[in-house]
Amino acid sequence: MDKARAQNYNPNRVCLKCGKRVDEATALDDEAVLYAGDVSICIYCGDVAMYDDDLLLRPCLPDELAGIMADPHARRVIEEARRFIEEYHKMDAVTELWRKITCN
Ligand SMILES: [Zn+2]
Numbered sequence: 001m002d003k004a005r006a007q008n009y010n011p012n013r014v015c016l017k018c019g020k021r022v023d024e025a026t027a028l029d030d031e032a033v034l035y036a037g038d039v040s041i042c043i044y045c046g047d048v049a050m051y052d053d054d055l056l057l058r059p060c061l062p063d064e065l066a067g068i069m070a071d072p073h074a075r076r077v078i079e080e081a082r083r084f085i086e087e088y089h090k091m092d093a094v095t096e097l098w099r100k101i102t103c104n
Pocket of ligand 1: 015016017018019020042044045046047
């Protein structure tokens, strides 16, 4: 595990919406190290949250979320991530259906 991944790793971090463990993080730009106040998009459900001082996730306050979504770049990234996650889940559902059909 490289230094940035080790710094970002936290086995106790869970998504506040879906409850899945989000123990690692990947940045969309060159800066891959997490800081308190950074925004998180859950790769499992697309929930937007914020890292607290312990780099655990906390809900965005309404004005924080409004500020994030008012930024055209941030809004575009969040919307694209959510579309990707939705498509991924559709493919996962198709794969599961195919497995059920072909294994019976
Ligand atoms: Zn989630």
